[in-house]
Amino acid sequence: MLTIKNLHAEVEGKQILKGINLEIGKGETHAIMGPNGSGKSSLASVLAGRDNYTVTEGEVWFNGKNLLDLSPEDRAREGVFLAFQYPVEIPGVSNLNFLKTALNEIRTYKGLPTIEGRDFLKLTKEKQQLVDFNANLMNRSLNEGFSGGEKKRNEIFQLAMLDPQLAILDETDSGLDIDALRIVSNGVNKLRDAEKSFVVITHYQRLLEYIVPDFVHVLYNGRIIKTGTKELALELEERGYDWLKEELHLKESV
Amino acid sequence: MMNSNEIIDDIANKEYEFGFTTDIEMDIAPPGLNEDIIRFISAKKNEPEWLLEWRLKGFAAFKKMQFPSWQHFEMPELDLQALSYYAAPKKKKQLNSLDEVDPELLATFEKLGIPLNEQKALAGVAVDAVFDSVSVATTFKGKLKEMGVIFCSFGEAVQEYPDLVKKYLGTVVPHSDNIFAALNSAVFSDGSFTYIPKGVRCPMELSTYFRINAQNTGQFERTLIIADEGSYVSYLEGCTAPMRDENQLHAAVVELVALDHAEIKYSTVQNWYPGDKDGKGGIYNFVTKRGICKGNASKISWTQVETGSAITWKYPSVILQGDYSEGEFYSVAVVRNKQIADTGTKIHHIGKGTKSRIISKGISAGRGDNSYRGLVAVGPRADNARNFTQCDSLLIGNECGSHTFPYIESRNKTAMIEHEATTSKIGEDQIFYLNARGIDTEKAVALIVNGYVKEVLNQLPMEFAVEAQKLLSITLEGSVG
Ligand SMILES: Nc1ncnc2c1ncn2[C@@H]1O[C@H](COP(=O)(O)OP(=O)(O)OP(=O)(O)O)[C@@H](O)[C@H]1O
Numbered sequence: 229m230l231t232i233k234n235l236h237a238e239v240e241g242k243q244i245l246k247g248i249n250l251e252i253g254k255g256e257t258h259a260i261m262g263p264n265g266s267g268k269s270s271l272a273s274v275l276a277g278r279d280n281y282t283v284t285e286g287e288v289w290f291n292g293k294n295l296l297d298l299s300p301e302d303r304a305r306e307g308v309f310l311a312f313q314y315p316v317e318i319p320g321v322s323n324l325n326f327l328k329t330a331l332n333e334i335r336t337y338k339g340l341p342t343i344e345g346r347d348f349l350k351l352t353k354e355k356q357q358l359v360d361f362n363a364n365l366m367n368r369s370l371n372e373g374f375s376g377g378e379k380k381r382n383e384i385f386q387l388a389m390l391d392p393q394l395a396i397l398d399e400t401d402s403g404l405d406i407d408a409l410r411i412v413s414n415g416v417n418k419l420r421d422a423e424k425s426f427v428v429i430t431h432y433q434r435l436l437e438y439i440v441p442d443f444v445h446v447l448y449n450g451r452i453i454k455t456g457t458k459e460l461a462l463e464l465e466e467r468g469y470d471w472l473k474e475e476l477h478l479k480e481s482v
Numbered sequence: 483m484m485n486s487n488e489i490i491d492d493i494a495n496k497e498y499e500f501g502f503t504t505d506i507e508m509d510i511a512p513p514g515l516n517e518d519i520i521r522f523i524s525a526k527k528n529e530p531e532w533l534l535e536w537r538l539k540g541f542a543a544f545k546k547m548q549f550p551s552w553q554h555f556e557m558p559e560l561d562l563q564a565l566s567y568y569a570a571p572k573k574k575k576q577l578n579s580l581d582e583v584d585p586e587l588l589a590t591f592e593k594l595g596i597p598l599n600e601q602k603a604l605a606g607v608a609v610d611a612v613f614d615s616v617s618v619a620t621t622f623k624g625k626l627k628e629m630g631v632i633f634c635s636f637g638e639a640v641q642e643y644p645d646l647v648k649k650y651l652g653t654v655v656p657h658s659d660n661i662f663a664a665l666n667s668a669v670f671s672d673g674s675f676t677y678i679p680k681g682v683r684c685p686m687e688l689s690t691y692f693r694i695n696a697q698n699t700g701q702f703e704r705t706l707i708i709a710d711e712g713s714y715v716s717y718l719e720g721c722t723a724p725m726r727d728e729n730q731l732h733a734a735v736v737e738l739v740a741l742d743h744a745e746i747k748y749s750t751v752q753n754w755y756p757g758d759k760d761g762k763g764g765i766y767n768f769v770t771k772r773g774i775c776k777g778n779a780s781k782i783s784w785t786q787v788e789t790g791s792a793i794t795w796k797y798p799s800v801i802l803q804g805d806y807s808e809g810e811f812y813s814v815a816v817v818r819n820k821q822i823a824d825t826g827t828k829i830h831h832i833g834k835g836t837k838s839r840i841i842s843k844g845i846s847a848g849r850g851d852n853s854y855r856g857l858v859a860v861g862p863r864a865d866n867a868r869n870f871t872q873c874d875s876l877l878i879g880n881e882c883g884s885h886t887f888p889y890i891e892s893r894n895k896t897a898m899i900e901h902e903a904t905t906s907k908i909g910e911d912q913i914f915y916l917n918a919r920g921i922d923t924e925k926a927v928a929l930i931v932n933g934y935v936k937e938v939l940n941q942l943p944m945e946f947a948v949e950a951q952k953l954l955s956i957t958l959e960g961s962v963g
């Protein structure tokens with residue numbers, strides 16, 4: 229579904245991604261871990277098409293399409309979804325109106341009829357219950373005055389509504405209380421199926437106990453330096469990243 | 483059906499949709515401003531002596547006045563002698579029905595989306611169409627007349643209802659009020675007149691549509707609306723002009739009079755030609771609009787959506803003379819490219835228990851410069867007067883300007899005046915957030931802007947709210963990124 233080959237990207241003239249290779253198959257869930265500033269959010273931004281990042285080398289293919297050729301909105305319409313690490317507030321735009329616009333833009337792109345009125349509200353209700361999202365927040369302005377956790381939960385609600393093929397969750401767990409973490413994870417698990425793939429960026433292996441990944445990658449200094457299975461996350465939790473960095477330096481100095 | 487990209491492309495190529503000119507035979511006076519031209523206009527319009535005298539008083543006042551200098555922009559050079567003060571489509575005689583209106587003119591208004599043919603017209607909206615200062619057609623007159631509602635061109639009112647005109651003309655905006663009002667008093671050519679009799683709720687929206695077509699002319703129309711005791715009227719004006727390289731002056735006067743328990747709702751969707759990207763051409767929209775709540779418990783409400791004009795300079799105001807009367811001002815003013823707006827309102831609380839509400843939403847994009855200027859004055863008699871002002875600015879990009887000049891003068895200790903102001907900016911991260919949900923940049927801006935102006939657009943009659951919303955997205959097309 230998603231193939232990343234030798235991806236290099238810079239921001240403000242600074243090289244951030246230094247040759248990422250990653251293959252994500254249909255129905256797979258990949259976790260990406262790594263120290264602060266290693267480039268995890270940058271990778272997510274590049275995939276979503278944020279324009280202050282410049283791709284200097286490499287390719288990204290999504291369902292046979294060159295993702296890097298598409299505008300951010302077309303990537304979303306093709307089925308790439310990014311749950312932001314820091315969702316922005318948009319005063320005056322109601323959450324529901326925003327979602328309806330987004331959903332119908334995506335549907336129109338796919339040649340599907342738009343969903344209006346009662347059908348839309350029905351869908352909203354269904355998804356809101358699925359991910360246990362607070363109905364009172366739906367009529368408020370988009371993320372305006374939402375608590376940190378509420379914003380994260382709104383990202384998952386949007387994920388449920390827009391039903392993408394590939395969802396990248398950038399530290400969706402940070403800022404969630406213990407109950408919310410479980411509820412959100414359950415929501416995500418309900419959305420998982422054989423057609424959908426997930427990339428879960430996180431610092432904590434606790435999340436991965438709920439959303440069990442097929443693969444765990446460690447991103448360090450703009451590269452994936454180790455790939456394993458969920459046991460790798462446990463090992464990182466115990467040992468931190470230093471041993472990996474040392475391994476890397478040993479390799480590089482040979 | 484077009485998909486959104488096609489719609490955006492369509493809009494993008496549109497620049498200014500109404501920039502065409504109409505080829506039509508015109509009566510045009512030679513350029514120049516003097517007593518002769520005033521006498522000429524008055525004679526052309528077959529006016530009574532008192533009106534000519536009133537015009538001449540206006541001209542005398544004008545000659546003594548200077549252009550102001552307090553505004554937040556540099557006063558452009560205006561060569562008032564170079565303008566022609568009378569331009570009218572040629573017609574043979576008094577028109578009795580629409581069939582006699584030049585088909586070219588009817589076609590022009592159709593093109594603007596204002597069909598003057600009653601069968602095709604919007605149900606529930608009566609239109610008075612003013613082309614280069616002269617009213618060319620008024621729809622649904624007969625139907626209105628049945629209820630005693632007078633809705634006609636100003637010129638016609640002078641002939642048919644001289645007593646009403648004489649009683650109220652200049653009582654809200656005196657002939658010497660300010661230099662542009664004085665100029666208008668001297669040379670006004672036509673405009674709209676409305677009278678709603680006692681206790682009548684006007685059954686349809688009344689609407690005037692202004693179109694400037696001729697070159698080297700100004701447009702100086704006058705509107706006078708009188709709502710008699712216990713009556714109600716909702717009135718809407720719209721306007722467009724061709725694209726021309728030179729600037730054109732529009733100096734209109736609007737006077738509203740609300741008697742006991744009467745209510746007037748006056749809405750403007752202003753879309754004069756704004757000039758090109760570099761600020762060449764465009765209309766100078768220097769207009770005096772004022773209403774008086776003369777009667778007790780009367781109400782006047784101004785709603786304006788200002789997207790056009792090179793310079794918009796106006797303060798639709800309300801004098802709250804009657805006890806417990808109410809004034810409202812709802813405004814959206816948009817500037818982009820090199821447009822300038824210096825607009826706001828003045829509310830004079832005179833009667834006791836008077837209330838006012840001001841909601842102003844400025845949007846600045848490109849290199850546009852937007853100022854809100856508002857006065858809330860409370861007189862000594864105005865016990866328990868209340869005002870609430872909300873004044874918001876939205877910035878798009880880094881090169882635009884936005885300013886707020888609120889003035890408060892209170893001479894009554896029981897008055898309560900509240901003022902709130904915010905400034906926000908459409909950020910790239912907001913746009914990207916919406917992009918990442920499948921919404922393109924144009925739609926994203928429209929979504930944010932529509933959310934921002936909702937409170938004001940809600941005040942417009944339904945059909946026009948939709949129009950205004952479209953106009954806003956077209957106006958802001960291409961102003962981000
Ligand atoms: N606009 C920018 N200008 C300059 N540097 C930037 C910019 N955006 C990101 N960076 C830098 O890129 C590097 C990678 O940042 P990124 O946000 O991808 O890290 P991360 O792995 O997501 O970290 P965290 O775990 O803290 O979220 C950091 O050093 C950051 O400072």
Ligand SMILES: [Mg+2]
Nearest residue numbers: 268269270313
């Ligand atoms: Mg990050």
